[in-house]
Amino acid sequence: MTDRPASTTKNADEGGTDYLETIPYRVVAVYLPLGVFLFVLLFPFYWMTIATFKSNTELLTTEGFAALWIVKFTFENVERLLFQTEYPRWLVNTLFVTFTATFLSLFCAVFAAYAIEKLRYSGARLVGLAIFLAYLVPPSILFIPLATIIFKFGLFDTPFALILTYPTFLIPFCTWLLMGYFRSIPYELEECALVDGATRFQILRKIILPLAVPGLISAGIFAFTLSWNEYLYALVFISSSEVKTAPVGVVTELIEGDVYRWGSLMAGALFGSIPVAFLYSFFVQHYVSSMTGAVKE
Amino acid sequence: MASVVARNVVKAFGSTEVLHGIDVEIPDKAFVVLVGPSGCGKSTLLRMIAGLEKVTAGEISIGGQVVNNVPPKQRNIAMVFQNYALYPHMKVFENMAFSLRLAKASDEIVQEKVHAAADALNLREYLDRYPRQLSGGQRQRVAIGRAMVRDPQVFLFDEPLSNLDAKLRVQMRTELKELHQRIGGTSIYVTHDQIEALTMGDRIVVMRDGYVEQVGSPLEVYDYPNNIFVASFIGSPAMNLFAGTVTAKDGLSIVLADDGTVLPLAQGHGVSDGRRVVYGIRPEYLALSKEGQGFETEVVVVEPTGADILVIGRTAGQELRASFHDRHDFRPGQRIWLNPRLDTVHLFDQETTRRLELDEADSDLPRFRAV
Numbered sequence: 001m002t003d004r005p006a007s008t009t010k011n012a013d014e015g016g017t018d019y020l021e022t023i024p025y026r027v028v029a030v031y032l033p034l035g036v037f038l039f040v041l042l043f044p045f046y047w048m049t050i051a052t053f054k055s056n057t058e059l060l061t062t063e064g065f066a067a068l069w070i071v072k073f074t075f076e077n078v079e080r081l082l083f084q085t086e087y088p089r090w091l092v093n094t095l096f097v098t099f100t101a102t103f104l105s106l107f108c109a110v111f112a113a114y115a116i117e118k119l120r121y122s123g124a125r126l127v128g129l130a131i132f133l134a135y136l137v138p139p140s141i142l143f144i145p146l147a148t149i150i151f152k153f154g155l156f157d158t159p160f161a162l163i164l165t166y167p168t169f170l171i172p173f174c175t176w177l178l179m180g181y182f183r184s185i186p187y188e189l190e191e192c193a194l195v196d197g198a199t200r201f202q203i204l205r206k207i208i209l210p211l212a213v214p215g216l217i218s219a220g221i222f223a224f225t226l227s228w229n230e231y232l233y234a235l236v237f238i239s240s241s242e243v244k245t246a247p248v249g250v251v252t253e254l255i256e257g258d259v260y261r262w263g264s265l266m267a268g269a270l271f272g273s274i275p276v277a278f279l280y281s282f283f284v285q286h287y288v289s290s291m292t293g294a295v296k297e
Numbered sequence: 298m299a300s301v302v303a304r305n306v307v308k309a310f311g312s313t314e315v316l317h318g319i320d321v322e323i324p325d326k327a328f329v330v331l332v333g334p335s336g337c338g339k340s341t342l343l344r345m346i347a348g349l350e351k352v353t354a355g356e357i358s359i360g361g362q363v364v365n366n367v368p369p370k371q372r373n374i375a376m377v378f379q380n381y382a383l384y385p386h387m388k389v390f391e392n393m394a395f396s397l398r399l400a401k402a403s404d405e406i407v408q409e410k411v412h413a414a415a416d417a418l419n420l421r422e423y424l425d426r427y428p429r430q431l432s433g434g435q436r437q438r439v440a441i442g443r444a445m446v447r448d449p450q451v452f453l454f455d456e457p458l459s460n461l462d463a464k465l466r467v468q469m470r471t472e473l474k475e476l477h478q479r480i481g482g483t484s485i486y487v488t489h490d491q492i493e494a495l496t497m498g499d500r501i502v503v504m505r506d507g508y509v510e511q512v513g514s515p516l517e518v519y520d521y522p523n524n525i526f527v528a529s530f531i532g533s534p535a536m537n538l539f540a541g542t543v544t545a546k547d548g549l550s551i552v553l554a555d556d557g558t559v560l561p562l563a564q565g566h567g568v569s570d571g572r573r574v575v576y577g578i579r580p581e582y583l584a585l586s587k588e589g590q591g592f593e594t595e596v597v598v599v600e601p602t603g604a605d606i607l608v609i610g611r612t613a614g615q616e617l618r619a620s621f622h623d624r625h626d627f628r629p630g631q632r633i634w635l636n637p638r639l640d641t642v643h644l645f646d647q648e649t650t651r652r653l654e655l656d657e658a659d660s661d662l663p664r665f666r667a668v
Contacts, residue, residue: 188382191349196396196443197370206395210386 045273051266052077059262077263081254086241087268090249094228095275097159097245101166102223106216108167109174114204116175117182118190128179135172139232142168150237161237162245166227173226174219181215182208217283225276246272299360299450299483300325301346306355308341308507315341316507318355323500328477328484330498332491334530337504339487340455346485347376347453360450375444376453379460381436383428383443389415390424393443414442417476434465441473445480454486458493470496491531495519503527520641525650528577528643534607534618537583539576540647541613543568552576552644554613558592563639568653575650577643580607583619583635591636594619599627608633 021029051059055074058065065071081087115121116128146165155161185208193203209216234248241253250268254261301323308316316338323329331339344350346357348369356363364372375396383392391398393411402410415421418438428436437457444452457473458466474497477484488494494501495515503510503518503526511523522528528536541554543562552560552574560576568574583591594610594617601607605620608627612635619635627633644653 186380186382188378188380189384191347191369192376192378192382193384193395194349194369195347195374195376196447197399198395199370202399207384 048266048270048273051262052270054263056263077261077267080261081250081264081267081271085249085253085264086244087246087249087271089242090244090246091271093159093243093249094245094247094272097162097166098224098227100159100163101170101227102220104163105167105170105174105223106220108171109178109219110204110209110216112171112175113178113182114208117179118187118208119200128176131172131175135169135176139169143232143236146233147236156237157239157243159243162227162230162234165233165237166230170223170226174223177219177222178212178215181212181219185211221279221283224279228272228276301451301483301485302356302358303342303346304356304358306342306345306357307353308338308345308350309353314353314507316345316353319504319507319509321502321509321512323483323485326481326483328474328486328497328499329502330486330488330494330500331502331504332488332494332498332531333504333510335489336506338507339489339502339504342504343376343453343455343485343487346451347374348372373447373450374453375447375449375451376455377437377440377444377457379456381428381440381460383436383439385428387427388424389420389426389428389431389439392428392439393424393446395443396447410446411442414445417445417479418442433461434469437461437469438472441476450483452482452484454484456488457486459488459490466493473497492533495531501531503530505530521652522577522643523652525575525577525645528645528652532579534580534620536577536579536643537617537619538645539613539615541574541576543570543572543574543644545570556613558613560592560613560642561637561639562642562644566644568644573647574653575645575647577645578637579641580618580620581605581622582638582641584638585621585625586634586636588634591634593632593634596627596629596631596633598629610635 050068050070053070053073053075054065055072055076058070058072112131116124116131146168150156150161150165155164189207189211190203193207198206229247230245231247231251234245235252238244238248241249244252246268250265250272254265254268301321303319303321306316306319307314319338319342321329321342331342333339341350345352346359348364348367352365357365359372359374384395387395390411393414394407397407397410411424412421415424418441420435420438420442423431423435423439428439431439437460440457454473458469461469470493486493486497494503495518498515500512501515501518502512505526511518511527513521518527518531522531522536525538529538539552539554539558539560541552541558541560544551544553546553546559550562550564550566550568550570552562554560554576592612594608594612596608596610597616598609599606600609605622606625606627607618607620610617610619610633617635645651646653
């Protein structure tokens with residue numbers, strides 16, 4: 001045996017074609033576009049935040065104040081939002097409606113997606129397509145017949161008016177997302193489980209669902225965000241203040257005639273986006289892994 | 298344990314028929330290999346035995362009971378898949394215990410059976426790992442272990458070794474065969490690799506295009522191929538086949554290849570002159586000879602494998618393969634004479650492609666004519 005000479009490389013490289021990329025290249029090709037993108041994305045949030053904590057005078061004039069930062073910090077907008085409107089109540093309403101609608105939709109979507117993707121009955125493709133087409137019907141058209149149904153069932157002005165209508169767009173959406181995810185699970189796993197003696201339901205519960213957790217999480221997050229931000233149905237189907245959801249409540253109660261309570265509006269938007277941001281950051285790992293797809297053995 | 302019988306089994310996907318009346322009988326405790334090129338229907342047949350595909354027509358029975366309409370879970374079979382199909386979210390122990398848990402076996406039985414299988418397969422120290430933490434060979438062993446814990450009536454293997462690297466495949470081949478000798482369950486093994494088929498099977502079922510071409514023991518199939526397809530498919534390097542006519546020349550019966558090359562035959566074979574045949578001779582039965590004996594070939598490529606030297610030459614306008622156990626210094630372009638061992642020459646009818654039974658009184662080749 002001969003001793004191999006120890007490696008004399010001083011600068012370990014990252015591998016791949018990285019060595020081709022000079023620093024100016026990276027600045028132009030990577031950091032600059034990234035910076036612009038980040039700015040465009042984050043500036044509204046910044047604007048929202050500073051508007052929340054500016055006084056009304058500061059918001060409406062730049063004389064003696066700066067546009068891009070806060071000169072005189074105040075809590076008065078937040079105070080009005082929290083104590084002079086039913087904002088906390090709206091948040092609770094939104095949470096309840098969102099969670100229930102998301103759960104309901106996911107539950108249905110799991111079965112629908114599994115059936116379409118894995119049971120391979122004739123016409124499965126067609127059903128999948130039909131569900132997708134249902135998603136394409138714009139809510140601005142759908143709310144008219146839905147309103148009639150809601151009235152007939154006596155659900156108007158109750159949370160159920162929303163819980164039962166949100167799935168009209170959530171189920172198709174979640175079904176399509178989950179179908180793609182289920183497709184990435186090798187069918188041999190199911191066949192193996194079938195041979196092992198599992199029923200279809202056991203396969204779904206013990207094999208497919210555990211493997212589809214990242215897909216369930218991303219479908220859940222999307223459904224959550226969609227219903228959290230939903231405006232039209234919430235505006236049309238709800239009229240009492242105590243049943244309103246946050247997006248509608250903020251707009252209907254903080255715009256008094258032609259007086260816009262900008263500070264409180266922004267505060268409402270800011271607090272309203274916190275749960276979603278929190279949810280995203282909490283699940284970001286799973287969310288990303290589901291975006292990059294397949295189950296690895 | 299049980300025998301498996303397929304009677305006149307037909308499978309059609311839509312209007313495309315892929316299996317055309319398969320009759321196969323797999324005796325209890327046998328290790329039977331279904332072999333054939335891809336698309337021959339071997340996997341489909343296996344999946345029908347497993348119950349994963351519907352039987353279009355005909356009958357499949359396991360242990361004497363017709364199972365056409367029995368779902369897989371009630372067939373008491375175990376299947377090992379090509380890509381292992383291990384449940385990625387379960388540890389090795391749970392993977393192996395899955396079927397027992399579904400059958401609501403008590404915890405002691407689960408422990409006992411999984412550990413017994415793990416011991417048999419040297420998996421004990423991996424029980425706590427996830428499949429992704431194992432190497433290919435270990436994963437395959439887990440898949441086999443998962444089949445073993447169930448004491449199934451029949452083991453089904455669907456190309457279980459084709460995802461492994463060459464060396465590991467050879468090793469697992471031996472392990473599987475040894476395991477079968479020890480446990481002795483009826484096993485049906487699908488592969489497209491004829492070496493695997495020859496080395497592992499008690500019996501081989503050679504399939505092509507949805508038909509069974511030949512059933513027999515490995516050596517029977519190797520030494521007495523039913524037809525040209527089996528002759529060329531089984532054996533590596535493949536058998537040399539030359540089209541020609543049986544002719545009498547200088548008082549001797551020979552095969553005159555289409556380009557005029559004289560291919561020697563054992564005398565008294567009983568095939569009439571003028572019959573259009575395909576002359577088959579395996580590469581290892583060609584001996585180097587003096588000029589004028591046998592036929593001439595031009596060396597094109599020399600492939601030393603270590604154990605043998607494979608010569609690819611050109612004879613009668615086509616490629617010819619000859620393998621030599623002894624060391625020879627062949628050079629491309631060189632002309633050599635090869636003499637076939639006459640009792641190993643096969644003749645096939647050109648029209649039907651079927652093998653012609655030769656009356657070879659002087660053959661000293663051991664016969665494997667057992668059913």
